[in-house]
Amino acid sequence: MASVTGTAPALSTGASAPPERRRSNWVPYALLLPGLLWLFVFFVVPMITLFSQSLQEGSIDEGYTFTGNVGIYAEALQSYFPQLLRSIGYAASATVLALLLGYPLAYFMALKAGRWKNVLLVLVIAPFFTSFLIRTLAWQTILSDVGPVTSFARSIGLTNLLQAVGLTSNDNLMASKFAVICGLTYNFLPFMILPLYASLERLDPRLVEAAGDLYASPAQGFRFVTWPLSLPGVVAGTLLTFIPAAGDFINSKLLGNTQTVMIGQVIDAQFLRVLNYPLAAALSFVLLVLILALVMAYVRKAGTEELV
Amino acid sequence: MAEQLSGDLRLVGLTKSFEQFTAVQPTDLTISQGSFFALLGPSGCGKTTTLRMIAGLEDPSGGQILIGDKDITSTKAYQRNVNTVFQSYALFPHMTVLDNVAFGLKRRGDKDAKRKAEEALELVQLAEVGRKKPVQLSGGMQQRVALARAIVNRPDVLLLDEPLGALDLKLRRQMQIELKRIQSEVGITFVHVTHDQEEAMTMADTIAVMNGGRIEQLGDPATLYESPRSTFVANFLGQSNLLRATVTGEPGSDGTVVVRSHDTDLEVSRAHLPDGIREIFLGMRPEKLRLGTGGGPNQLKGTVSDVSFTGVATQYLVRMPWGRELTVVQQNDGSARAVVGENVTISWAAEHGFALDAHQDADAGVDTED
Numbered sequence: 001m002a003s004v005t006g007t008a009p010a011l012s013t014g015a016s017a018p019p020e021r022r023r024s025n026w027v028p029y030a031l032l033l034p035g036l037l038w039l040f041v042f043f044v045v046p047m048i049t050l051f052s053q054s055l056q057e058g059s060i061d062e063g064y065t066f067t068g069n070v071g072i073y074a075e076a077l078q079s080y081f082p083q084l085l086r087s088i089g090y091a092a093s094a095t096v097l098a099l100l101l102g103y104p105l106a107y108f109m110a111l112k113a114g115r116w117k118n119v120l121l122v123l124v125i126a127p128f129f130t131s132f133l134i135r136t137l138a139w140q141t142i143l144s145d146v147g148p149v150t151s152f153a154r155s156i157g158l159t160n161l162l163q164a165v166g167l168t169s170n171d172n173l174m175a176s177k178f179a180v181i182c183g184l185t186y187n188f189l190p191f192m193i194l195p196l197y198a199s200l201e202r203l204d205p206r207l208v209e210a211a212g213d214l215y216a217s218p219a220q221g222f223r224f225v226t227w228p229l230s231l232p233g234v235v236a237g238t239l240l241t242f243i244p245a246a247g248d249f250i251n252s253k254l255l256g257n258t259q260t261v262m263i264g265q266v267i268d269a270q271f272l273r274v275l276n277y278p279l280a281a282a283l284s285f286v287l288l289v290l291i292l293a294l295v296m297a298y299v300r301k302a303g304t305e306e307l308v
Numbered sequence: 309m310a311e312q313l314s315g316d317l318r319l320v321g322l323t324k325s326f327e328q329f330t331a332v333q334p335t336d337l338t339i340s341q342g343s344f345f346a347l348l349g350p351s352g353c354g355k356t357t358t359l360r361m362i363a364g365l366e367d368p369s370g371g372q373i374l375i376g377d378k379d380i381t382s383t384k385a386y387q388r389n390v391n392t393v394f395q396s397y398a399l400f401p402h403m404t405v406l407d408n409v410a411f412g413l414k415r416r417g418d419k420d421a422k423r424k425a426e427e428a429l430e431l432v433q434l435a436e437v438g439r440k441k442p443v444q445l446s447g448g449m450q451q452r453v454a455l456a457r458a459i460v461n462r463p464d465v466l467l468l469d470e471p472l473g474a475l476d477l478k479l480r481r482q483m484q485i486e487l488k489r490i491q492s493e494v495g496i497t498f499v500h501v502t503h504d505q506e507e508a509m510t511m512a513d514t515i516a517v518m519n520g521g522r523i524e525q526l527g528d529p530a531t532l533y534e535s536p537r538s539t540f541v542a543n544f545l546g547q548s549n550l551l552r553a554t555v556t557g558e559p560g561s562d563g564t565v566v567v568r569s570h571d572t573d574l575e576v577s578r579a580h581l582p583d584g585i586r587e588i589f590l591g592m593r594p595e596k597l598r599l600g601t602g603g604g605p606n607q608l609k610g611t612v613s614d615v616s617f618t619g620v621a622t623q624y625l626v627r628m629p630w631g632r633e634l635t636v637v638q639q640n641d642g643s644a645r646a647v648v649g650e651n652v653t654i655s656w657a658a659e660h661g662f663a664l665d666a667h668q669d670a671d672a673g674v675d676t677e678d
Contacts, residue, residue: 209365210398212385214412214457228402
């Protein structure tokens, strides 16, 4: 009650300073509250349940009891280490590909497109108007064994090349590592392009001019000025691509074969078909920790706090 | 300072057109080696475009740029031995101050880049901030880093694009002196673009006054000020009183010519009267006018309509019988000050007047300083 009478005059006159300060102290926290509450209910609580689930034993019919069975983590790692490694590998490949494809595009959009900028931005976002599943299914058609893409790839010898480097196992494109990585790259490309675009858009073109004025060739100007200044976008883009790609289970399911199973697909199967909840929960946790560790090492290496 | 003699900077018929308009009319200009040259004009007069063409940041539509005998017109910016101090400084935010200054030297593979960069920072009195990032410095310090980053390369020509525009007045005055000192120390040709006539006159050996994409007049500051050749220069460089007049007499034995303005005979020195014109603007600088008869032939009577005391001087507005006001600035030398409403006589010496062709806009260059 005391605080109510204390703030009321301040609100009406806006003159006395201390009540003002008190008000601005709790406002930011109040603004945080809905978000924090949301995260608590839908992230923290499920994480705890998931962790506890991983340490339970039993079956779906007889119910689960908490036994603190840490051995499940050893079992999970032992049984599905190849799938884990493969997920990281595929996600990393897709991230690098998305960067190679996305950087020039984002560069063009941000610095050269002029009045076409907005049109191109809409085109980048356009795939989101269709569901993730439909878009991936479309790739089945695109890469189908009898489709024009595959026959073209055959005629230029691409299929042979892919087979030679082990990305496909026959002269088709579908149901292969190649198809899965293509699908991942395609699906997460916008998440690469948008942060890159944002950081390149902020780049002052006069800095590139200044580099040229100081004897830097266009290539050197890119290397010493444009690239380092776009690093925040590169870091954000690679994280936004890599993290979901590593846990993805749609692409490997729809575009891959039995040799391209990713960890997301395993978790999906353990949860929904095998109904081995503790193992599925343990695998989820292993994936989470692995990604966290990789991301932390990467961010530290990229040194984003040094960047402006 | 060891200087390789690179030669004068020459622009030959240099021109730049954009789709709709011509930013720079064909311009011929020679800027001698080691001089401090200013391109002065209001915004949109083509001075920055000219500078950017010299830097290689803008392709000319025609003409040539030469340094000594070397034609650099078609070379790229990074191939030219020319450096720019940008208006926005354009310091690389992700590099330390020292790395910024060493940037150009490193691109040219200078093994001694770090030491030379440190020396350049000393020259601009910033030796102690080398490890900081540009954002940690004040505007004036950033300005000096930008200067160090350019002169450390010992370019043939240093271009300065309104380098002091973002600084406050006091700092600007200080930097003007500093720039002048550094220029005489390193001996590099400086080409300075500015819209501030006082800045140009303070620093430059030679000024080219630009207007509408062409050079109106070229000369040392004193000549431009004392003998402007167009109303634009007369008004843009300082202030001028312009009286419409007609040449009525022939040159007398004392070298003066009689002109008639508003039923009064006035004299102007023959040397300041362009050949073959009869209708003129007779121009007088406000500080050349005296309150009082002074005994000479040039006398006008009027009424004081405004007095403003500025400390070192007093500025009067004196209304002429035909309604126009003349500005008179009188040094605060202890003489009595006139008051508003007082009838006064204005006088000036014949050699202090200058005559301009009357077939031009009397107000050209007035209040276009920004």
